[in-house]
Amino acid sequence: MDKDRSDPANHAAPRPLACILAYDGLCMFEFGIALEVFALPRPEFTTWYRHRVVAAEAGPLHATGGIAVAADHDLDVLREASLILVPGWRGIDTPVPEDLCEVLRDAHARGARIASICSGVFVLAAAGLLDGAEATTHWRYTDALAARYPQVTVRPDVLFIDNGAVLTSAGSAAGIDLCLHLVRQDFGAAKANVVAKRLVMAPMREGGQAQFIPAPVPPQRGGQISQLLDIVRANLDRQWSIAEMADHAGLSERTFLRRMSEVTGETPQKWLARQRVALAADLLETTDLGLDDLSQTAGFASQETFRRAFRSIRGISPSQHRKAFGGTLRRAG
Template identity: 80%
Template sequence: MDKEQSKSAKVTDDRPLVCVLAYDGLCMFEFGIGLEVFALPRPEFPDWYRHKVVAAEPGPLHATGGIAIAAEHDLPALHDASLILVPGWRGIDTPVPDDLCDALRKAHANGARIASICSGVFVLAAAGLLDGAEATTHWRYTDALAARYPQINVRPDVLFVDNGTILTSAGSAAGIDLCLHVVRQDYGAARANVVAKRLVMAPMREGGQSQFIPAPVPPERGGQISALLDSVRAQLDRPWSIADMANHAGLSERTLLRRMVETTGETPQKWLMRQRVAFAAEMLETTELSLDDLSMTAGFASQETFRRVFRTIRGITPSQHRKSFSTPHRLSA
């Protein structure tokens, strides 16, 4: 081996490695989410994730609709993973292979984060990775998950749960929010927002947001509320009251309360606080504004109120959030 070959052989790629599982009966939408977020080339960024599609079991593998799946890697590839994504499972009553459970436990012990979308949580549960932890899944499956695994604290009312190294999400679309959450952790809010824009969707919804909106909203009602929400987001520094919002939407306060819950799953006050905190979080990550200036820009009455509300929603203080996310951190493979 010449010097140049020797030199190149020593170069290691420290970009996070995302392994997306494939299995017989594969849920294509959830699988596609993982590939769209982590595997799609991103020439707009100087670096991005590496990825592998890993067969969770011996073939042949087929996806929903009879599509044949040929994965280039087998379970030993999980040993080097930074993140393993379980995109659903073929049935909540279908046993999870022992080899897959063992491989996931070993990868987690080796430092890998493991995330599930929708029914994929049953794979994590079968592997014992959720014992004593919080988790969520699609609202149709939360009762079954709680009954089958009483050692898990099932959260039926959220989009996703981040336990640090184990992450679970609700129904299929919530998997996008979870994946954007991972991007934000690894590369910062600015890149996560670029990915969301390329997906032609709003930036990531917070994990604590309700996954289930109780009733469909007629188009004319949704239109009124949508215009109001856009106006509020554009003027977060304005001291919005219930009366202000109702007047802006041309609704009575009582009707506003009802339609906000129908549309967002939250009261106007709670929704507004989440929007302000989400905006503040992005500003903490992308600017050097002081907490005083930032709290006013985000519409909080005082820095003390800002700190209290931010901590209630995010679980950490604004200063801790800035320290953790202002400089994008990445896990090595």
């Protein structure tokens, strides 16, 4: 694999090869997400991905809207891939070519990570890469995916799922969250946040967040709650009760609970736990605070409560998270 020679300190660091699939009927937005994250030059970094756009079939290739797509590489290059991105497939009822399935299975067996955006999950499922595993896709397609591939456990209520070597995301925008998650795995939280900033978006949302809230809320009806959420985020070390949050919003507790569900799609307790875990994750990645101090700063009543909430939301322990994403700021917790 090529080495980054721009920085002597990174001389031996491998540069992951990200391969982005292109095919006739390509979904341009999902394809663009992958290009934006993995193919855009990053002069602010000394080490970054190499990338290839890979034709999954013989041309001519056309994307949504009739745009012609030319790819300089064919499926053979996937033998070298560290990461393969599968944008939205051209149709959930359209068969996936066996040669594409075969090369994806080979890449998976070799240890490459394979990630789908939106309906690209149907390509992974057709290749058998999701058998016995959890997966997600756009909420419009979850029933079809579950019916067509009963061996796959379909999660309709999350943004993305990381099964280790195989990852799936929900609708188009959730693909950005998944791509930032991959960057975070490869290069750490600081670089992922820089990429998010260049995209003019907040850092990656957690994969376990809901795909959509129960109903759209007009801006004028979200004002009180939105202001409250900003206050709570700025004071997460405070022990917020339902009554206190409702009082700050100027609402009865019953109305407050209903409005929280409308605006966030979650109960106040679940929303608050996510905010605290997000703060804790940032502290784990960017400081060497011990877990006692860190859990207090994030507003948890005890270190045990913190550990339990963190594992429930992130799927790993705080110490495992620090080891994976903490860079040089690591201390056993």
